[in-house]
Amino acid sequence: MSTLKLADFYFDKALNTQNEDEKKEYLQKASGNYFILTQAEPENIYPIVQLARVYDYEKQNSFAKAYFFKALRINKLDPTTNYYFGEFFYTREEYTKAIHFYNIAFNNGYKENNDVVLKMAIMYEKLGDLLRANMYYKKAYLANPQNLDLANKIREIESIKYKNTGYYNIIRRKK
16 A cells, blocks of 8 residues: 555544544554655645644644645645645634635635535624625525525524624725
């Protein structure tokens, strides 16, 4: 089995096990193999991002960030890197930073990724930007019209009549 396949195998096992000891062991094996790949092919983004993800799952924030930034130095518009860096910040409830990276992913190949669209809707809503939140909820609903929760969320946001609030009047006057 190739080093990459082995690394992906261990990472996948770590993500799918409930046993914390096994998870820790699989993540350690995955990180060792991804690290070897980063040394063998320093310009290959994939093992760098995967190593960042391993560190993210291990809650080793500084290492995770270092590897995400290393991948971004190779290609700052790579949608996969930006998506997972967005995930890093999303799980830590740093929504402004998460939106930044999700937007880059969205604009560079992840427009059809419903997970990105839905998370952007949620984050904009949490940040009080209901206009953008509603726009992304509608995109998510168009991709999944069977989801009645999305339809209800759109109705809920539109019932607030946010377009008449002071926040949006100030924005309109600035334009």
